[in-house]
Amino acid sequence: MALSAIDMNALAQRLARLDEVKGRSLWADARLRFGRNKAAMAGVGLLVLCLAFAAFGQAISPYSYDYIDFTIMGHAAEMGAPDWAKGYYFGVDDQGRDLFARAAMGTRISLYVGVVGTAISVLVGTLYGAVAGYVGGWIDGLMMRLVDVLLAIPFMFVLILLLVMFGKSLGVLLIGIGFLSWPSMARIVRGQTLTLKSREYIEAAQATGVPAFRIILRHIVPNLLGIVIVYATLLVPDIILTESFISFLGLGVQEPQTSLGALISEGAKTMRYGTLWQLGFPMLFFIMTMFAFYFIGDGLRDALDPKDR
Amino acid sequence: MTPLIEARNLSVTFAIRREGQMPWAAPKQLQAVKDVSFTLNAGETLGIVGESGSGKSTLARALIRMLPATGKVLFAGTDLLTLPPAQMLARRADIQMVFQDPFASLDPRMTVGQIVAEPLRTHYPHLSAAEVKARVQVMMDRVGLLPNQINRYPHEFSGGQCQRIGIARALIVEPKVLICDEPVSALDVSIQAQVINLLADLRRDFGLAMIFIAHDLSVVKHISDRVMVMYLGKVMEDAPKADLFAAPQHPYTQALLSAVPIPNPAAERAKKMIALEGELPSPMAPPSGCVFRTRCARAQPLCAQQVPALLGGSRAVACHFPGPDTAAQG
Numbered sequence: 079m080a081l082s083a084i085d086m087n088a089l090a091q092r093l094a095r096l097d098e099v100k101g102r103s104l105w106a107d108a109r110l111r112f113g114r115n116k117a118a119m120a121g122v123g124l125l126v127l128c129l130a131f132a133a134f135g136q137a138i139s140p141y142s143y144d145y146i147d148f149t150i151m152g153h154a155a156e157m158g159a160p161d162w163a164k165g166y167y168f169g170v171d172d173q174g175r176d177l178f179a180r181a182a183m184g185t186r187i188s189l190y191v192g193v194v195g196t197a198i199s200v201l202v203g204t205l206y207g208a209v210a211g212y213v214g215g216w217i218d219g220l221m222m223r224l225v226d227v228l229l230a231i232p233f234m235f236v237l238i239l240l241l242v243m244f245g246k247s248l249g250v251l252l253i254g255i256g257f258l259s260w261p262s263m264a265r266i267v268r269g270q271t272l273t274l275k276s277r278e279y280i281e282a283a284q285a286t287g288v289p290a291f292r293i294i295l296r297h298i299v300p301n302l303l304g305i306v307i308v309y310a311t312l313l314v315p316d317i318i319l320t321e322s323f324i325s326f327l328g329l330g331v332q333e334p335q336t337s338l339g340a341l342i343s344e345g346a347k348t349m350r351y352g353t354l355w356q357l358g359f360p361m362l363f364f365i366m367t368m369f370a371f372y373f374i375g376d377g378l379r380d381a382l383d384p385k386d387r
Numbered sequence: 388m389t390p391l392i393e394a395r396n397l398s399v400t401f402a403i404r405r406e407g408q409m410p411w412a413a414p415k416q417l418q419a420v421k422d423v424s425f426t427l428n429a430g431e432t433l434g435i436v437g438e439s440g441s442g443k444s445t446l447a448r449a450l451i452r453m454l455p456a457t458g459k460v461l462f463a464g465t466d467l468l469t470l471p472p473a474q475m476l477a478r479r480a481d482i483q484m485v486f487q488d489p490f491a492s493l494d495p496r497m498t499v500g501q502i503v504a505e506p507l508r509t510h511y512p513h514l515s516a517a518e519v520k521a522r523v524q525v526m527m528d529r530v531g532l533l534p535n536q537i538n539r540y541p542h543e544f545s546g547g548q549c550q551r552i553g554i555a556r557a558l559i560v561e562p563k564v565l566i567c568d569e570p571v572s573a574l575d576v577s578i579q580a581q582v583i584n585l586l587a588d589l590r591r592d593f594g595l596a597m598i599f600i601a602h603d604l605s606v607v608k609h610i611s612d613r614v615m616v617m618y619l620g621k622v623m624e625d626a627p628k629a630d631l632f633a634a635p636q637h638p639y640t641q642a643l644l645s646a647v648p649i650p651n652p653a654a655e656r657a658k659k660m661i662a663l664e665g666e667l668p669s670p671m672a673p674p675s676g677c678v679f680r681t682r683c684a685r686a687q688p689l690c691a692q693q694v695p696a697l698l699g700g701s702r703a704v705a706c707h708f709p710g711p712d713t714a715a716q717g
Contacts, residue, residue, distance in 0.1 A: 101498055101539035278492035282556070285451055286506045287479030296505075300496040 108304070111381040118377020125370035128363060132189055135182020140165040143183045144334035147174040155351045169355035172348055177359060180336055185363045187337040191252060192318040192371075198256025199317075200310050203263025208294050208302070210264070211271025222268065225261040233258050237320070241329045251330055255317050266309055270302040304382035311375035315368045322364065338364045389464060390426035391596050392450070392482075392564060397423045397458035399442070399449045399620075403671065417670050419445040420456070421620045424697070429563070432590065432597040434611030434628070436604055436643065440667050442620035443600045444487075447566050450598070451482050462564075480510040483557035487569040489549035493541040499552055500537035503527065506560045522559065530555045530585060547578035551585065558589060565590075566598045571606060583610055604647045608632055616640045619670060619678040625703045636702075636709040639679050677707065 112118055136143060150157045151174030158170035168177035210221040240254045274280060275298070283293050322339025324330040331337040338360050345357030398421050402414040420442040427433050435443050449456035452467055452475060460467045467478065483506070486492035493502055503523045507514060514522075524534035530551040541549055550570060557565055567586065571579040587610055590597055601607050607614055607628075614631045616624045616639065624637040635641045642661040649655045663682045668674055674681050680690040685708045697705040 098535045098538055101536075101543055103498075103540055104495055104542070278486045278488055279494040281453065282484070282486060282492050282553070283494075283505065285453060285479065285484045286509055286556075286560075287476040288505065288509050289476065292509075297494050301494070 108378075108381040112377055115377040115380060117373050118381070121370045121373025121377065124366050125374065128185055128189065128367050128370060131182055131363065132186035135185070136179050139167070139176055139179040139182065141176035141179055143175065143179040143336070145175060145179075147176075150174040154348070154353050154356075158353060158355075160355055168359040169353070171344065171356055172353070175334075177341075177356065180341060181338075181359050181363060184336045184338040184341045184360055185367070187248070187331055187335065188318050188321060188339070188364070189367065191248070191255065191321045191337070192314040192367075194252055195255040195259065195317040195321075196310050196313045198253070199260040199263050199313060200306060202257065203260035204267050204299065204302075204306055206260065207264035207267025207269075208271050208298050211268040212275055212290065212294050212298060214275075218268070222265070225264050228258075228261045229265075234320075234323075237324060238327070238329060241324070246329055246332055248331055248335070251321065251324065255320060259313065259317065259320075263306070263309065263313070267302060267306065270305055271298055274298055274301050308375055308379045308382060311371055311378055315371040318364075318367060318371075338367075390461075391429045391431075391463060392427040392598075393425075393459075393461040394450065395424050395459040395461070397446065397449055397456055397460060399445050399454055399456045415671055418673070419620050419670060420449060422458075423617075423620075423622055425615060425622070425625060427564070427596050427598065429596050430590075430594050432599055432610055432612045434607035434614040435598065435600045435617060436602060436607050436614060437617035438602060438667060440619075440670065441617040443602075443617055444568050445620075446617070447484070447568050447598060447600055450566065451479065451484065477510070480506065480560040481562050482564045482566065483560065483562040484566045484568065485550070485553050485557050485570045488573050489546050489553055490541065492553050493549055495541055498538050498540055499527070499532070499544075502541070502552060503555045503559055506556060510560050523555075526555045526559045527552075530558075530589070531581075545578075546574050547582060550574060550578075550582050554582075554585065554589070558593060561593065562595070564596045564598065566600075568600050569602070570599075572601065572603065579606065586610065604643060616643065619668065619673055621678055621705065622697055622703075623679065623705055625697065627701065630702055634711055636704040636711070637679075637706050638683050638685050638708075677705075679706075 141147075147170060150170050152172075154170055154172050154174070158166070158174070160167060160169040166176055166178065168181055171177050171180065206221065206225075210218045237251075237254045237258060241250055244250045280293060280297055283297055288296070318338070321330055321337060322342065325337045325339030326343040328340075328343070331340055341360035342357065342364060345353075345360060348356050399419045401417040401419060403417050404414045408414070423442075423446055425433065435446065437443050445454065448454045450460055450467075452460075452470075456468060458468070462478065462481065467475065470478065497505075500520065500523050503526060504519050507519055507522060520537070524537060527534045527537065532548060532551050532555065536544075541552065544552065550573075553570075565586075570586070571582050574582060583606060586597070586599075589595065590610075597610075599607060599610055611628050613625070613627050615622055616631075616637065618639050624631065624635065624640045626636075631640065632644065635644055638661075642663050645659065645661045649658060661684075665682050668678070668681055674691070676689075676691040676693055677683070677686075677695050680686040683690070685706075687708065689707055693707070695705045695707045697703045
């Protein structure tokens with residue numbers, strides 16, 4: 079024996095007096111892996127750029143998004159090209175409005191719709207799916223058949239109908255998108271809940287006497303959050319696309335407010351007059367936002383589920 | 388003295404639906420546990436053994452109402468199976484469970500402190516955070532974990548340490564009964580001994596009654612006062628440990644005991660093994676009469692006709708032809 083009993087006792091006492099060790103959670107592990115992913119970090123950079131543009135673009139521009147320069151109005155093709163000296167960084171649109179300010183507003187509204195729509199969908203879908211999966215039995219059957227019915231309804235038509243019926247406003251669009259996109263989220267969450275439900279730690283919580291709803295909130299939801307986050311980051315660009323399409327049709331955000339979709343729609347209409355900047359700049363931010371979210375989503379999937387690579 | 392837990396004619400039946408079966412067609416019945424009765428006194432340890440699929444774990448889960456069961460489970464006189472759900476939730480503090488897989492039974496997103504504190508927070512919600520933490524640290528120390536590891540996560544521990552966390556979680560609410568569902572079968576042999584000794588110490592200190600499920604007879608022999616042998620959901624033999632190991636009466640118990648390796652090559656070679664023929668019959672279609680008859684050397688026509696009753700009080704055997712094994716001794 080190299081160590082005497084006294085040494086061992088001293089060691090034990092020293093260990094007992096040690097400060098509490100800080101554990102490394104699975105979230106911390108995932109953060110580390112995410113940080114090492116170059117594509118994902120590039121996505122984060124792009125997103126920060128878009129966010130900064132959306133937040134401060136209107137403040138930087140000398141013109142407001144609804145200020146009309148009557149000297150240029152109607153002569154955008156000849157006089158409206160990007161002009162740094164006048165402060166029209168991205169040029170002027172058909173109505174003589176500053177495109178820089180309008181693109182900033184469009185980016186802001188598109189991101190806003192994407193994030194809030196996703197948040198509604200995540201909140202409703204996660205709770206609905208987790209409850210259905212955890213409770214099981216005929217309640218699960220009933221809840222999931224409802225989801226099937228909702229998924230079978232053509233989403234875009236309903237959204238257009240809603241906008242026509244309740245008026246074309248951002249609020250209706252947001253609520254419509256949020257509440258129409260949760261069923262697929264609920265399905266994913268339910269499937270995940272079913273696999274989690276049979277884990278022993280859920281059984282241990284049940285055997286301990288933890289009430290069902292607390293088990294869902296404390297054990298089920300944190301453990302499926304990884305998948306929910308990945309799906310949510312991929313849902314944001316989807317919703318931005320939907321909003322752009324609706325705005326492209328002229329049903330979404332209304333003048334003088336605008337969104338990227340509405341701007342692109344206008345740009346496409348005036349393309350043949352030679353005002354390509356009207357299409358190019360909104361398109362640039364639209365594509366940057368899309369890429370950013372897709373890269374981040376991919377990175378998160380790799381970071382949160384290392385077994386899947 | 389009333390026993391702490393008394394199970395009377397406990398049965399668990401699962402309805403099995405075939406894939407693509409019409410919803411109105413009657414599902415097949417699988418009897419996982421059939422007419423199991425036993426008593427457990429305070430401070431006593433009951434070992435339950437049997438091969439895979441014999442219904443050991445199902446029985447344990449039926450006792451704490453994790454599965455729908457028929458019959459009676461009397462805990463200190465009250466029937467747990469008919470208790471209203473809210474009262475049952477409160478009763479769960481008295482019967483805690485330790486699980487087989489040490490990693491899977493701990494929530495990977497929670498720290499050790501949160502895991503061990505969960506039963507405490509559930510059953511004693513008025514305790515302050517500091518009080519909960521102090522109790523958790525005392526309990527961690529008691530099961531041989533360093534209390535300063537309270538903020539670590541399960542994946543930062545070894546299998547044996549995780550099982551200690553599981554034990555700490557079960558004991559923090561000071562239960563009267565601890566159900567251990569194969570607590571050591573996922574661990575290395577050297578770690579097994581540590582965990583078994585820990586359980587034995589804790590049982591003495593807390594005055595616990597224990598139900599110890601295992602398929603390893605040497606483990607059961609070490610820790611049990613009484614041993615119950617199960618086969619295909621039924622009790623074959625239920626006897627005090629010394630009697631069961633010295634003079635098994637049921638041919639199935641004899642076959643199980645003969646399969647235990649002896650750590651002495653000479654004795655191991657001299658030992659006669661009773662090799663059981665065939666497989667465990669499907670529980671969907673159990674043999675008529677005695678369920679063990681299809682693999683029993685002593686089977687007679689009577690065994691196919693009549694179900695043997697579990698007779699003999701505290702030294703009970705369910706066999707038409709019980710007795711010491713002549714083949715193994717001769």
